[in-house]
Amino acid sequence: xxxxxxxxxxxxxxxxxxxxxxxxxxxxxxxxxxxxxxxxxxxxxxxxxxxxxxxxxxxxxxxxxxxxxxxxxxxxxxxxxxxxxxxxxxxxxxxxxxxxxxxxxxxxxxxxxxxxxxxxxxxxxxxxxxxxxxxxxxxxxxxxxxxxxxxxxxxxxxxxxxxxxxxxxxxxxxxxxxxxxxxxxxxxxxxxxxxxxxxxxxxxxxxxxxxxxxxxxxxxxxxxxxxxxxxxxxxxxxxxxxxxxxxxxxxxxxxxxxxxxxxxxxxxxxxxxxxxxxxxxxxxxxxxxxxxxxxxxxxxxxxxxxxxxxxxxxxxxxxxxxxxxxxxxxxxxxxxxxxxxxxxxxxxxxxxxxxxxxxxxxxxxxxxxxxxxxxxxxxxxxxxxxxxxxxxxxxxxxxxxxxxxxxxxxxxxxxxxxxxxxx
Amino acid sequence: xxxxxxxxxxxxxxxxxxxxxxxxxxxxxxxxxxxxxxxxxxxxxxxxxxxxxxxxxxxxxxxxxxxxxxxxxxxxxxxxxxxxxxxxxxxxxxxxxxxxxxxxxxxxxxxxxxxxxxxxxxxxxxxxxxxxxxxxxxxxxxxxxxxxxxxxxxxxxxxxxxxxxxxxxxxxxxxxxxxxxxxxxxxxxxxxxxxxxxxxxxxxxxxxxxxxxxxxxxxxxxxxxxxxxxxxxxxxxxxxxxxxxxxxxxxxxxxxxxxxxxxxxxxxxxxxxxxxxxxxxxxxxxxxxxxxxxxxxxxxxxxxxxxxxxxxxxxxxxxxxxxxxxxxxxxxxxxxxxxxxxxxxxxxxxxxxxxxxxxxxxxxxxxxxxxxxxxxxxxxxxxxxxxxxxxxxxxxxxxxxxxxxxxxxxxxxxxxxxxxxxx
Numbered sequence: 100x101x102x103x104x105x106x107x108x109x110x111x112x113x114x115x116x117x118x119x120x121x122x123x124x125x126x127x128x129x130x131x132x133x134x135x136x137x138x139x140x141x142x143x144x145x146x147x148x149x150x151x152x153x154x155x156x157x158x159x160x161x162x163x164x165x166x167x168x169x170x171x172x173x174x175x176x177x178x179x180x181x182x183x184x185x186x187x188x189x190x191x192x193x194x195x196x197x198x199x200x201x202x203x204x205x206x207x208x209x210x211x212x213x214x215x216x217x218x219x220x221x222x223x224x225x226x227x228x229x230x231x232x233x234x235x236x237x238x239x240x241x242x243x244x245x246x247x248x249x250x251x252x253x254x255x256x257x258x259x260x261x262x263x264x265x266x267x268x269x270x271x272x273x274x275x276x277x278x279x280x281x282x283x284x285x286x287x288x289x290x291x292x293x294x295x296x297x298x299x300x301x302x303x304x305x306x307x308x309x310x311x312x313x314x315x316x317x318x319x320x321x322x323x324x325x326x327x328x329x330x331x332x333x334x335x336x337x338x339x340x341x342x343x344x345x346x347x348x349x350x351x352x353x354x355x356x357x358x359x360x361x362x363x364x365x366x367x368x369x370x371x372x373x374x375x376x377x378x379x380x381x382x383x384x385x386x387x388x389x390x391x392x393x394x395x396x397x398x399x400x401x402x403x404x405x406x407x408x409x410x411x412x413x414x415x416x417x418x419x420x421x422x423x424x425x426x427x428x429x430x431x432x433x434x435x436x437x438x439x440x441x442x443x444x445x446x447x448x449x450x451x452x453x454x455x456x457x458x459x460x461x462x463x464x465x466x467x468x469x470x471x472x473x474x475x476x477x478x479x480x481x482x483x484x485x486x487x488x489x490x491x492x493x494x495x496x497x498x499x500x501x502x503x504x505x506x507x508x509x510x511x512x513x514x515x516x517x518x519x520x521x522x
Numbered sequence: 523x524x525x526x527x528x529x530x531x532x533x534x535x536x537x538x539x540x541x542x543x544x545x546x547x548x549x550x551x552x553x554x555x556x557x558x559x560x561x562x563x564x565x566x567x568x569x570x571x572x573x574x575x576x577x578x579x580x581x582x583x584x585x586x587x588x589x590x591x592x593x594x595x596x597x598x599x600x601x602x603x604x605x606x607x608x609x610x611x612x613x614x615x616x617x618x619x620x621x622x623x624x625x626x627x628x629x630x631x632x633x634x635x636x637x638x639x640x641x642x643x644x645x646x647x648x649x650x651x652x653x654x655x656x657x658x659x660x661x662x663x664x665x666x667x668x669x670x671x672x673x674x675x676x677x678x679x680x681x682x683x684x685x686x687x688x689x690x691x692x693x694x695x696x697x698x699x700x701x702x703x704x705x706x707x708x709x710x711x712x713x714x715x716x717x718x719x720x721x722x723x724x725x726x727x728x729x730x731x732x733x734x735x736x737x738x739x740x741x742x743x744x745x746x747x748x749x750x751x752x753x754x755x756x757x758x759x760x761x762x763x764x765x766x767x768x769x770x771x772x773x774x775x776x777x778x779x780x781x782x783x784x785x786x787x788x789x790x791x792x793x794x795x796x797x798x799x800x801x802x803x804x805x806x807x808x809x810x811x812x813x814x815x816x817x818x819x820x821x822x823x824x825x826x827x828x829x830x831x832x833x834x835x836x837x838x839x840x841x842x843x844x845x846x847x848x849x850x851x852x853x854x855x856x857x858x859x860x861x862x863x864x865x866x867x868x869x870x871x872x873x874x875x876x877x878x879x880x881x882x883x884x885x886x887x888x889x890x891x892x893x894x895x896x897x898x899x900x901x902x903x904x905x906x907x908x909x910x911x912x913x914x915x916x917x918x919x920x921x922x923x924x925x926x927x928x929x930x931x932x933x934x935x936x937x938x939x940x941x942x943x944x945x
Contacts, residue, residue: 110606117614119627119801120808124604131606135599153601155816161597170593174584176558177791178576181547183533183554191540204542209632209793210817216665223666224677241815242639243646244666252812254647363816368600370632370793370817378542385543389675392664393578393786394633394793 106143107131125484127474135160138498138505140482149481151497151509154450157339157364158410159500165367168406169399177399180207181391186401193408194375197346199355203378207371207396211335211362212240214372217390218358219244219296221376222329225383228293229259230328232283234266236488238305239298239333248298251305251488260292266306268445268487273311277318284326294328296358301348302337307487308452308494310445316352329380332356335372336450339364340411340499343421343448351447367407371400416499420448423501427451430510431495438517440468451495452486465491468520476516481509529566530554548907550897558583561921561928563905572904574920574932577873580762580787581833582923588790591829592822600822603630604814609824616831617798620769622778626801630794630819634758634785635663637795640813641781642667642719644799645752648806651716652682653751655706657689659911661728662721662756671721674728674911683715689729691868691910696734700741707749717751719781724771725760730910731875731917733868739775752803755779758795759873762787763834763922766844766871774870790830794823839922843871846924850874853933854918861940863891874918875909888914891943899939904932 110131114122130148134141137159140148150160158165172186180187191205208214223229231248233239238251247258257263264283267273280297287294301316303309320330337348338361349356357380362372372395384390394400411417428444431453435441442454455469469491473483484494497505533554537545553571557564560582563571573583581588595609603610614628631637646652654671656662661674670681680686687706690696703720710717724739726732743753760771761784772779780803785795795818807813817823834840851867854876858864865877878892892914896906907917920928 107606110608110611113611113615114606116626117611117618117628118603119629119799119804121629121804121811121813122603123812123814124606129606132599132601133607135601140599140601155602156600161600166593166596169596170589173589173592173792176555176563177579177583178555178558178563179578180541180545182563183530183537183547183552184556185533188533188536188540192536195540203539205540206542206544210636210815212815213633213635213664220666220669241636241813242665242667243643246643246811252814254811368817368820368822369596370820370823376542381542381544388544388669388677389546390544390664391546391675392633392635394791397791397793399791400793 104128126477130477138501147480148477149505149508149512151495152482152484153498154336154341154496155363155368156498157341158367158407158414158416159498162367162410164410165403165406168402169369172399172402177397179393180396184398186398186405187396190401190404193405194373198359198375201355201377202359202375204376204381206374206376206381206390207401208374208392209370209372209394211360211372212242212245213392213395214335214360214362214374215240215298215333216242216244217374218331218360219298221358221380221384222296222331224388225380226293226295226327226329228295228328230287230292230294231261232280232297232323233261233263234299234303234306235263236266236306237263237300239300262287266303267309267311267315268303268307270311273309273315276315277322280319281322284322294323294326296329296331297323298331298333300333300336301352302342302447302450304336305486307454307492308445308450310447313351314353316349317354320354329357330354331358331360333360335360335362340417340420341448341450341496343417343424346417365407366400366403369400369403371404411499414500420499423503423506424448424451426503427495427506427509430506434510434514440517440521446495449497449499449501453493453495454487455491455493465489469493471520472516475520476513478519479512479516481512527551549900553900561924570903571900572928572931572935574918575905575907576921577759577764577919578786578791579921580764581790581830581837581839582921585790585833587833588826588829591825592792595822595825600820602816603819607821609821609828610819613824613827616828617796621782621798624778624800625782625798627799627804629797629799629804629813630824631797631815632793632795632817634783634795635665635668636815636818637758637783637785637797638663638721638756639665639667640797641754641783642721644781644803644807645719645754647811648803649716649718649750649752651718651751653710653715653717654684655703655720655746656684656686657722657726657729658686659689659729660686660723662723685710689726690732690734690738691726691730693734696732696738699738700745703742704745707745717746717749719752719754720746721754721756723756723759724775725765725870725873727759728909730877730915731868731873733870736774737776739772740777743777752780753777754781754783756783758783758785763840763843764871764873764919766840766847769840788830789823789826792823792826794827834922837923843922846926846929847871847874849926850918850929850932853929857933857937863940863944869918872920872922872924876916876918877910878914878916888912892916894943895939898943899936901942902935902939904935
């Protein structure tokens with residue numbers, strides 16, 4: 100098999116025939132991958148790409164410790180939580196140990212969407228409210244409920260009772276965020292809707308990565324609680340040590356959430372996710388509602404998640420995310436100083452956003468410029484993504500095993516790609 | 523580690539402390555499992571239990587072909603569908619080949635809940651309706667939307683626009699089902715709600731297993747379509763050859779659904795699920811809506827599902843489900859003739875429901891009697907579940923590798939358990 104253009108053409112035709120139009124793909128000419136290891140992915144021709152896109156394989160692709168835990172447990176027992184098994188208890192114990200004392204119970208699901216959907220169910224059931232606040236270009240998942248809370252996805256329309264506030268991306272909007280929440284609560288009250296929750300990705304990934312003035316979330320939370328709502332920290336993207344100084348994004352803000360959701364990196368690609376909660380909320384919810392997730396908390400998924408935690412701890416990946424993140428932020432700032440098409444880099448740890456600017460103050464071509472850079476960088480052998488309402492923020496999120504050599508390689512290739520794409 | 527009562531007591535205390543009150547468990551004294559193989563599960567003391575409960579490990583626990591495919595692919599590449607990979611295309615091709623020609627496209631998800639939730643989104647988006655019909659004790663999943671369509675779960679309350687019809691469990695209710703749907707559509711129209719879909723588990727698992735007069739679903743579908751709604755076949759429980767003569771439950775009814783969902787057995791315990799659809803529906807949905815499922819259709823999950831299909835085909839498990847299902851149905855009918863506490867057995871293939879009766883016409887103790895039988899059978903070393911609004915239907919669903927020897931063992935132990943539980 101070779102990754103020739105005819106191979107790609109035939110794969111695309113097959114996709115279109117079998118999977119239909121909801122399946123999109125990355126890049127003007129998409130990639131056909133057959134293998135990956137660590138921070139590298141390999142296409143069908145054997146060409147290597149540095150993976151700086153993906154926050155899922157957090158400990159690197161195909162990490163042997165994770166693969167071994169998966170294989171061993173899959174050979175031994177895969178069963179559900181209506182029997183007693185050791186793995187979900189050990190996993191809950193280790194995750195809860197990374198969280199504030201106020202957070203005491205966990206529920207396992209299979210995806211971040213299931214975790215966020217459950218968080219909303221719990222918030223509505225325990226507050227009696229239906230109003231939910233999200234940021235203007237939020238993404239929280241794919242269920243019917245969450246599509247209405249994800250203006251960046253679905254049809255872009257807000258669901259019933261959902262209100263949006265400007266994302267705290269700029270210094271000014273971060274400073275204004277608590278006041279924006281308060282104004283939103285007043286709009287909600289005027290519409291006669293009782294608040295259930297603020298649902299916030301604690302690094303505002305799809306909005307374009309918010310790293311300014313950590314602390315604004317804790318101030319915003321006070322307003323939400325004063326109005327009777329809960330605070331849900333969506334850690335599906337920032338969680339698991341990515342932001343460098345903490346295991347969870349909410350910890351950067353000095354916030355203690357009521358409900359915490361996690362997913363993507365939790366199983367390094369294996370479908371596992373979870374919700375953590377103040378115990379009194381699950382007492383109220385559980386008294387009236389039955390909840391059983393068939394695959395959630397199965398022995399195999401939990402063994403995988405335990406292995407991911409092992410690697411994060413043993414390889415010191417939180418510290419690495421901090422160190423290499425700062426190194427990369429400094430390098431990207433130097434790059435931005437050299438290239439007028441780049442704005443001010445922002446981020447925490449290895450969660451970085453680098454805005455691409457329009458060609459002039461009046462132009463509206465930042466989206467096209469950013470897409471050209473991403474495609475040119477792919478040609479140079481490195482994969483990154485895009486974020487923000489205009490898809491003009493370079494989204495830089497390598498596995499946390501990323502080293503200095505890889506950071507240098509990325510900076511070099513990005514420099515070249517910017518030159519390539521401007522000619 | 524030993525499965526002593528102190529071990530169980532301490533595990534239960536740990537569960538309560540870490541996982542909270544939403545986690546229930548099976549059996550008066552729950553089981554602590556550490557290993558499983560084929561149709562057998564082993565507790566911490568090494569005691570073997572015949573698994574006749576679980577429709578998830580469809581090809582038997584820890585099947586070596588499935589474990590090997592999982593391990594091999596996890597060592598090689600785990601990535602998502604925004605890159606081109608071979609596995610989801612091969613899986614879609616093989617699944618679509620088992621379906622009617624009208625069904626042409628697939629979308630992969632991680633759980634049956636995600637698949638059903640997506641089906642509802644597609645039905646609402648393409649019909650412009652919001653009304654959904656379910657059976658009176660249906661179960662379709664755990665998202666906020668589906669909890670409102672699952673009277674057997676959640677809070678038991680129907681969501682907005684959701685209407686329930688009596689489940690077609692008895693001969694009479696099966697014959698009346700199309701007319702019941704028609705009456706329900708009239709109620710919906712009177713409430714000024716436009717129909718979106720009939721959402722039906724094609725064997726009505728949680729309602730208590732419906733096997734009478736296959737064909738009623740196709741007649742019901744005509745009424746739904748005439749009113750502008752779609753028909754969603756929820757194959758999460760009956761699918762993957764369990765009903766013996768067909769790969770999918772809707773095929774027993776001569777029905778061609780608009781949307782088909784599948785899950786539980788698809789990965790033999792690995793979290794993978796899917797939706798299949800008439801292509802024109804996804805064209806309409808995809809034109810206005812973005813949908814991307816991070817883990818859905820990843821290379822590892824698809825490799826697992828492909829291996830499950832291999833085993834179903836190579837080991838002739840559909841034929842086995844039919845043959846052993848009939849053998850078991852005959853044996854259970856003999857048992858029912860001997861034990862006045864048992865009603866008339868029903869089922870298709872290895873999806874069997876055996877009602878437990880109340881002690882007398884006026885008594886309402888069938889639930890307690892059924893629970894006693896299930897607990898006594900567990901003491902005898904075999905695991906089954908309960909279904910139906912009164913949880914008084916013995917739910918018998920072994921892995922499809924179940925043989926005559928295991929069927930005989932189950933019949934013998936069930937006979938003993940009924941005697942044990944009546945003393």
